[in-house]
Amino acid sequence: MTSSLSVIVLFENHEQCLAGCLDSVIDNHLATEIILVNGGSTDGSTAIARSYEAKYPNVTLIKQPYRGVAAARNHGVGKAHGEYVIFVSGDDKIGGASLGKLYCIGSAAQADMVCGLIIDQRTSRVIDSCPTHLYDQVMPGIEGFTALVKANAYNPLPYGYMYRKEWLEQCNLSFDEESINADEFWMQSAFLFANKVLFTSIAFYYLAPKPLLIHDIDLDGPPHAKDLLRTGALLFDLAKSYSFEESQRIYNSCIYANALRVYMSGFRIVTALRTHSIFELPTHNMHSFKEIKNDISSEISSLCQMYYSRASDFEQEYQAWLNNPCDPIVSNMTEVELEQKRIILVYNGPAWQHYEDTLANLPPNYVITLDRKYKDRAFAIVFYMPGLNEHLYGDIEKPEGQIWIRWNMEPETKFLWMLNEELNDVFDLRMDYHSYADIVCPYYAGFKVSKIALNITPEQKKNKICMLISSRVNQSRREEYVAELMQYVDIDSYGRLYKNSSMEGEDKGWESKIALYGQYKFVIAFENSILEDYVTEKLYDPLLAGSVPIYMGAPNVHEFTPASDCLINTDYFTSPKELASYLKQCYEDDTEYMKYHRWREEPWNETFVKKVEIQDESPFIRLCQVLDGKDSDQ
Structure with a gap:
């Protein structure tokens, strides 16, 4: 059979939508062969496939034992006669006349890969759109891959592309039949092998709503996670085959970014397993990224660091769970x-x-x-x-x-x-x-008289105001307030937000923070969100350390303090400029400043004391008491 294009359709229990999928391909009126591969259907899909094979001479149903998606695609490519091949899932559709357009421009350019747009069937919106500046561009695959990664638009699924059959055979490019996530390495390899990739703005692949890939996390999760970690290691090894010489730096960096993305996906599943009997963490090479992170191109370094940080967080969360008592x-x-x-x-x-x-x-x-x-x-x-x-x-x-x-x-x-x-x-x-x-479960648990700094004097405070904010969550608009406040008073910032100072000596976490706060008259204590009852360590740490918090946050904050005069509330000032003026007054007037420390030597607000005492019992112990109470109520 001579055909321009071979469409390989993999179906599995797609009885409700297979006919629509096949009709959409046939309606393209291109000299096309359609190869149907049964993924082990138990519904009426197989009968539908047979009816199309009987009706259309260009439709072939492959009859062989099903050995997985990778093997099915490989077998489909082996049976294909077209100049180009595409892969289609039996629940998806192809846009009218789009295949002819893709084929014509791809064949004219002799492109190894032709990229079209993937459309969400429900919303008609473009999914994983490539940057518009790539439209109608032909470039080496490594450059196309790099452009997609830099735009955070790389999609590791083989759908949405048309592939030149002869090129696939020359490169011996086949899906790893032992891998659950064969798409990941196959797509990466395809971009590296491709001499020409053509990007188009042609909407051709209409993606149906997909069921979740992991139907039963207990059963499917462990092999899926292990295979992702294995694939991440393979991609790391692939990246090592490229150098960090200037001509290859960005390419190599993007391969590392892809590997770290895969690791992140794998460790996300690992931390979701949490069942001792079904999983053992395999060895991996992800942390070798720390050895080369300074060599990563500046254009992609933040993306690499984000993937690595999230993957590491997932891994640490899993290890903490694994070692729980x-x-x-x-x-x-x-x-x-x-x-x-x-x-x-x-x-x-x-x-x-x-x-x-x-x-x-x-x-x-x-x-x-x-x-x-x-x-x-x-x-x-x-x-x-x-x-x-x-x-x-x-x-x-x-x-x-x-x-x-x-x-x-x-x-x-x-x-x-x-x-x-x-x-x-x-x-x-x-x-x-x-x-x-x-x-x-409040943040004031453990806030005790025995823990607070006492005998505060103005002479102890050599410095004026400090700030330690790193999170960029800014629902309270604290960043804008601080920026304006810094126009009128100096603030030593030790966090990532407006950083202008660095801690001396070893960073011992909370201990170092308390020691730092104790050196300052005031500490910026701005919550990331302003909500009733949301009062965090931003307030309590400065109080413990012997400083005065300048507070922005919960409108009912005084319900959660030992005394009404232990903090300076931004709500009491009409502007950052007015607040700055008052802070300068406190610099010069020791009596005014020290009134914010009187509470340390006086009885605390009794309501607050009772709230703190309740927290002497673990929240889980109190949960048991509530659960027992529900029994007695029934």
């Missing part, structure tokens, strides 16, 4: 012992959470585990809302009678999906910083 207790129990316990599963949580004190005081009828294999038999499940989207692959069924707890320490406006009423209706209890929460 809860699971050995549960795993060493007999089934009879476990049946007598109420299991609290912490589905996910922040890296800073420690459980030792909780375990020491846990009621005898409760156990806490972080192992998700207990998710169906748990009495209660605690979900830490920030980052929960990184841990979910599809819906989690809620067994009847199981209690779900919504845990959060971040401003909800930072994660707007947390404000979704339908989502929140799923939860039975809330554990957060709000005063009305079922279990209050």
